[in-house]
Amino acid sequence: MILAAGRGERLRPLTDTVPKPLLPVSGKPLIVWHLEKLAGAGFRRVVINLAHLGEQIEATLGDGGHWGLEIRYSHEGEGQALETGGGICKALPLLDDERFLVVNGDVFTDLDYGRLRMTEEMLAHLVMVNNPPHHPEGDFHLDRAGGLHDQGEPKLTFSGIGLYRADLFQGCQPRPFPLAPLLRRAMAAGKVSGEQYRGFWLDVGTPERYRKLQEKIGR
Numbered sequence: 001m002i003l004a005a006g007r008g009e010r011l012r013p014l015t016d017t018v019p020k021p022l023l024p025v026s027g028k029p030l031i032v033w034h035l036e037k038l039a040g041a042g043f044r045r046v047v048i049n050l051a052h053l054g055e056q057i058e059a060t061l062g063d064g065g066h067w068g069l070e071i072r073y074s075h076e077g078e079g080q081a082l083e084t085g086g087g088i089c090k091a092l093p094l095l096d097d098e099r100f101l102v103v104n105g106d107v108f109t110d111l112d113y114g115r116l117r118m119t120e121e122m123l124a125h126l127v128m129v130n131n132p133p134h135h136p137e138g139d140f141h142l143d144r145a146g147g148l149h150d151q152g153e154p155k156l157t158f159s160g161i162g163l164y165r166a167d168l169f170q171g172c173q174p175r176p177f178p179l180a181p182l183l184r185r186a187m188a189a190g191k192v193s194g195e196q197y198r199g200f201w202l203d204v205g206t207p208e209r210y211r212k213l214q215e216k217i218g219r
Contacts, residue, residue, distance in 0.1 A: 001046070001047040001048070001049070001088065001095060001101070001102045001103070002021070002031060002046060002047075002048045002049075002102075002103050002104075002105045003035055003049060003084060003088075003102065003103070003104050003105050003160075004019070004020075004021040004031060004048050004049060004050060004054075004057055004095070004105040005039055005048060005049045005050055005051035005052065005054065005081040005082070005087055006020060006052065006081060006106065007051075007052045007081065008103075017053075018053070018056070019052055019053040019054065019056055019057055020106050021057055021104065021105040021106070022056060022057060022060060023204070023210065024109065025213060025214060025217055026050075026214070026217045029060065030105065030106070030108065030204060031048075031057065031061070031105050032061075033108065034103055034105065035061070035064070035069060036067060036149045036171055037112075037113055038069065038101075038103075038113055039067045039068050039069055040114075041112060041113040041114030041115075042114050043101070043113070043114075044068070044069060044070060044116055045069065045070045045071075045072065045096070046069050046070070046071050046072070047072045047073070047091050047094045047095055048061070048071060048072075048074070048075055048105075049069075049072055049073075049074040049075075049076055049087045049090070050073055050074065050075050050076060050079040051076040051077060051080065051081040051082075052081065054073075054075065054076075058073055066151055068074070072094045074087070074090055074091040074094055076090065079113060081175045081176070082164075082174060082175065082176045082177075083177055083178050083179075084178060084179040084199060085169075085172065085178050085179040085181075085182060086172075086173075086174055086175050086176045086177045087178040088102060088164070088169060088179070089169050089172040089173065089174050089177075090174035091114075092166055092169060095166070097166075098165060098167075099118065099163060099164065099165045099166070100163070100164060100166075100167050101113060101161075101162070101164075102161070102162055102163075102164060103160065103161050104159075104160030104161070104203075106160075106203065106204050106205060107159060107160045107201065107203055107204065108200075108201070108202045108204055108213055108217075109159070109160065109161070109199065109200060109201040109202070109203065110199050110200045111127065111159075111161065111197055111199060111201070112193070113161075116161075116163055116195075117163075118165075118193065119193065121191070122153075122165070122191055122192060122193045123164070123165045123167055123168040123186045123191040123192060124162055124163065124164050124165070124168055124183060124191070124192045124193075125162060125163040125192070125193045125194060125195070126140070126158055126159070126161075126162040126183075126192065126193075126194045126195075127158075127159040127161040127162060127194070127195060127197050128140065128142055128148075128156035128157065128158060128159060128194050128195065128196050128197070129156060129157050129159045129196070129197055129198075129201045130156065130157070130196075130198070131155070131156065131157045132157060132202075132203065133197075134203075134205075134206075134209075135157050135214050136157030137154050137155065138154065138157050139156065139157050139158045140155060140156065140158065140183075140187070140194070141153060141154065141155050141156075142156055142194045142195075142196060143158060146193045146194060146195065147190065147192070147194070148183075148187055148192045148193060148194040149187055150184045150187050150188070152195060156196060157193075159197065159201055160203070167192060168182055168183075168186060169182065200216075202216075
């Protein structure tokens with residue numbers, strides 16, 4: 001699943017008329033980089049949630065056949081974004097599988113999605129990165145055994161890329177709610193693992209970071 005329903009407030013005015021996932025990076029939309037990586041990693045079905053200017057995303061990507069993918073769309077409605085937790089919850093019937101990968105549509109990385117693994121007893125497996133300048137406090141502590149914890153130091157930053165089991169969302173309703181409380185509850189039960197990725201990763205959340213990405217990848 002690619003999360004693409006956000007308004008992109010920090011990127012305005014760029015996102016007033018173009019949804020953030022369609023912002024061009026080296027000649028192609030940001031979300032297309034994800035689709036190409038997913039197809040190359042062996043994924044065949046992708047669910048994309050839509051809200052702000054979502055019709056533009058659907059019109060641009062179509063059914064995914066261009067990339068050898070089957071794209072399904074989870075429509076949340078213009079101005080009705082359900083946050084990360086609610087967005088995934090609403091999309092569960094489209095995801096089919098008991099476990100699935102979720103990628104934030106506004107990150108850019110050279111991570112190989114196909115190598116991510118989660119053991120049977122875990123409800124989630126998160127990719128963590130070094131704390132960027134805009135988030136120096138980090139999110140969660142990764143212990144030496146690969147367990148993730150809400151408490152403990154040092155903390156790393158959640159990359160917005162993770163594997164999840166549908167059971168993590170048991171009993172949820174398709175309404176706006178964040179993902180973090182579900183993760184913290186699962187962490188308290190020892191059900192969340194993680195790994196640190198040291199390759200290239202960038203949260204394309206502001207005009208400055210968007211320019212940084214363009215400079216690195218090429219306009």
